[in-house]
Amino acid sequence: MSDFERLLGFVESETDFATSYYDDSYLDRRVSARMRRRDADSYAEYLSILEDEESERAELLDTLSVNVTQFFRDQKVWTALRDVLVDETDDGSVAVWSAxxxxxxxxxxxxxxxxxxxxxxxxVDILATxxxxxxxxxxxxxxxxxxRTADIRDQLDFLDNPLEYVDRQGDRGFEVADHVKDLVTFxxxxLITDDPKSGFDLVCCRNVCIYIDKQYKRPILDTVSASIRPGGxxxxxxxxxxxxxxxEGFEAADPRIRIYRRQPVE
Ligand SMILES: C[S@@+](CC[C@H](N)C(=O)[O-])C[C@H]1O[C@@H](n2cnc3c(N)ncnc32)[C@H](O)[C@@H]1O
Known part of the structure; x- marks a missing residue:
């Protein structure tokens, strides 16, 4: 077993982070970033820091958990999604899963x-997991x-009147307004081990598969696609x-921006 594998085994057993789900090159980039911060020259040296210091285990966990996101990330997708939502609710309601x-x-x-x-x-009913x-x-x-790197006001500027949906908190802060929060259940x-859901009109599963080890992409996309109603x-x-x-189970509704429609069942 290599020192890198030993290090991953330690992380897997001592923290809640399932390293085995993730792509090795992704894990290596993140671990190496922490090693540079701690002046550790080898995986073995960094492993002994991890064994000794709970605070470094917490730092590494934080670095490994990629929660990078934005309001209205990739704006042209959101213009198309507005049409999807309007079409779905013309004569009914819309159930959305943000996976x-x-x-x-x-x-x-x-x-x-x-x-x-x-x-x-x-x-509108939104489940977010x-x-x-x-x-x-x-x-x-x-x-x-x-x-310094993420201006929330800029991100919200996709909307004409963002302040209808958030309350300002001081110079730099925003809180999502209650009437928006009310539409979302967390x-x-x-996505790899839990059961699929069912009957969703729209599922967003964005920027998770890019970090995940190849062998788990298919289970994630199987779970997601089984959760969408035909035509969703x-x-x-x-x-x-x-x-x-x-x-094969989908047609590209707009391939340039990765929106697909589930084929109706024969
Ligand atoms: C980069 S964020 C994407 C956030 C958002 N979808 C976006 O595109 O802006 C990736 C998220 O996937 C979550 N994640 C990683 N593995 C997962 C799994 N097996 N099941 C569910 N979520 C997972 C991470 O916790 C993280 O919050």
Whole structure:
């Protein structure tokens, strides 16, 4: 067993992070970043720091959990999603699943978009799930601060009047308004090991498969596609694609922006 494998084995046994789900090159980049911070020259040296210091274990866990997200991430997708939501609610309601929702900005963007499109709130039901309980706690709080690299006001500027959907908190903070929060329910769900859901009109599963080891992509996409009703839509991240075996069950509603429609059953 290599020192790197030993290190991953330690992380897997001492923390809640399932290293085996993730792509090795992704794990290596993240571990190496922490090693540079700690001036560790080898995996073995860094492993002994991890064994000795609980605080470093926490730092590494934080570095490994990619919760990077934004409000209205990849704006051209959101213009197309507005049409999907309007079409779905013309003569009914829409059930949306934001799978791997991180700290909630994606499902709240969906809720804001629906309200902004004039869809009555009673017609919108959004389930948002993630594997990471801390991210879900932050999502339920719905409070976000601008940082040097992420300006929340800029992200919300996709909407004409974002302040209808968030309350300002000081200079840099925003809290999602209650009438937006009310449309979203958060719950823990592991896309690899938990059961599929059913009957969703729209599922967003964006920017999770890019980090996941190849062998788990198919189980994730099987879970997701089984959860969409025939004729419903799936949205992937901008660099993600459907693997063969799953692809056949979908037609590309807008391939440039990774929106697919589940084929009706024969
Ligand atoms: C980069 S974020 C994507 C957030 C959002 N969908 C977006 O595109 O902005 C990836 C999320 O996937 C979650 N994740 C990783 N493995 C998962 C799994 N097996 N089941 C559910 N969520 C998972 C992580 O906790 C993280 O919050």
């Amino acid at each position: 791997a929702c991180a700290d909630g900005r994606e499902p709240y963007s969906i809720a804001m978009l629906a309200l902004d499109a004039g869809i009555p709130p009673r017609k 993630d594997i990471d309980e801390d991210a879900l706690d932050r999502a339920r709080n719905g409070r976000y601060e601008s940082t 719950e823990r769900h592991d 839509h799936l949205v992937l991240g901008q660099t993600e694609t459907l693997p063969s075996g799953v692809k």
